[in-house]
Amino acid sequence: MQTRTSTWATKSAWLLVKELKSEFRTRYALNAVLMFALTTLVVTSFSIGAFALTPRIASSLLWLVIFFSSMSGLAQVFIKEEEAGTANLLRLVAGPDTVFLGKLLFNLALLFMLELIVVPLFMVWMNVSVLDLWLFLSVLLLGSLGLVCATTIIAAIVSKARAKGSLFAVLSFPILLPLLIASIDGTRLSMEGEPLSAGWGDVRLLLSYLVVMFVASFLLFDSVWSE
Amino acid sequence: MAQLMGSMISLEAKDLGKRFGRRRVFEGIRFRLENKGSLVISGRNGSGKTTLLRVLCGLARPTEGRAIISHSGKELTPEQRRNLLGLVMPDLEFYGELTAMENLLFLSRVRGSNLTRETIRERIGWMGLKDRDDDLVFSFSSGMRQRLKYAFALLNDPRVLLLDEPAANLDQEGAALVHQVIDSQKAKGIVVIATNEQSDLRYADQNIHLGD
Secondary structure: OOOOOOOHHHHHHHHHHHHHHHHHHHOOOHHHHHHHHHHHHHHHHHHHOOOOOOHHHHHHHHHHHHHHHHHHHOOHHHHHHHHHOOHHHHHHHOOHHHHHHHHHHHHHHHHHHHHHHHHHHHHHHOOOOOOOHHHHHHHHHHHHHHHHHHHHHHHHHHOOOOOHHHHHHHHHHHHHHHHHHHHHHHHHHHHHOOOOOOOHHHHHHHHHHHHHHHHHHHHHHHHHHOO | OHHHHOOOEEEEEEEEEEEEOOEEEEEEEEEEEEOOOEEEEEEOOOOOHHHHHHHHHOOOOOOEEEEEEEEOOEEOOHHHHHHHEEEEOOOOOOOOOOEHHHHHHHHHHHHOOOOOHHHHHHHHHHOOOOOOOOOEHHHOOHHHHHHHHHHHHOOOOOOEEEEEOOOOOOOHHHHHHHHHHHHHHHHHOEEEEEEOOHHHHHHOOEEEEEOO
16 A cells, blocks of 8 residues: 655645646747747847947846746646646645645746846847846846746636636736836846845845735635635 | 545535526535445436536535545545545546656655556556556547546545546447446445446446436
8 A cells, every 4th residue: 555655845846847847848838938038039139229228227128028928928837727627637636735836836947947048148138237146136036936926826817717818917917016116126226236235125025025925825826726 | 544445434415506606506415425335426418417526526616515525424634535536527637748657657646645657557557558658648549548537546546436427438348347447446435426327327326316
């Protein structure tokens, strides 16, 4: 007889592994996210031309690219389960906590992959430099974590709706607005060479947003996921 | 969990009812099955057989009443339920981009079981899919997918087995295999069958006809 010793974290890790395997075989979300990001970057780069961007505009453009690219891919994590009819299978074997954490980790991996490509390309093509790397990385990390927490629960909600694609961006934008404002401001400060202490207000806001969003999403997920 | 495997288990419906908006699908469903009972749910198309199974296994919430799975009189937690239930139904789909082995390995691990690949391969073989365990589920026919559903449902030696249209999409050999599965389950646990086939009524210790 088999023993059952797996913890919640181990089960979520199995779900993450399954998601990554499925994604690399189907490129369901990855292609959408990357193509959207590259297209936006190229169009922005052409429209800017030889103009030098101020830190305020550069930081806004960077987060616009990240926001809209993630909108095109992060919702798929639940939509594909509902559309393929596999959501019931998952509900049968996994608790809502396992599903939420596994899906959240997958979305985080997807967003980090996107940022790994988009951020260096943005810096080179737009001729933007970051003068305070620690502030920049702190804002990017906390902004990404908050973005993923919010979009994962919104993805679960819209996966049950009919107009999934448009609803995702429409629902996400107002919820993500405080995060985007703080991320844009913190990124601007890092590009202007302000020290970490100058951006502390933005970092604290992002950290608070992350904690509130994670706890709220985690608590809400059961009622969203279960029929 | 191991101590639950050999002891008394019961499945009970207490005045179950389900509505979709204003439409009432069923109401006042009551039954109790203990240890080795069987129940056949029959009724015309759209009478709520599948919905009732979904409520019993926890995939849908009832609008009225409760479905309770108990062990020695103590109601099981959702996690314990997941480990003791097996379900076969038409709208259960596997991940097509994964192989049969990858599907069952993932499902067993997420459920918290550490069955070996060999055991899983054996279970897939039992359902007549020997040597197909490393094929992508995309390439499976509907009958093969139905057989894989049985391999999944029986993976954790369920005490409660719920079957919706048990022989759907199966050939004669597959249908015979399903009859063996039902007979074997009746000897060791609870089985609930939702069906339109009159011949399946022979499995019934109790019968509920929906849509009357």
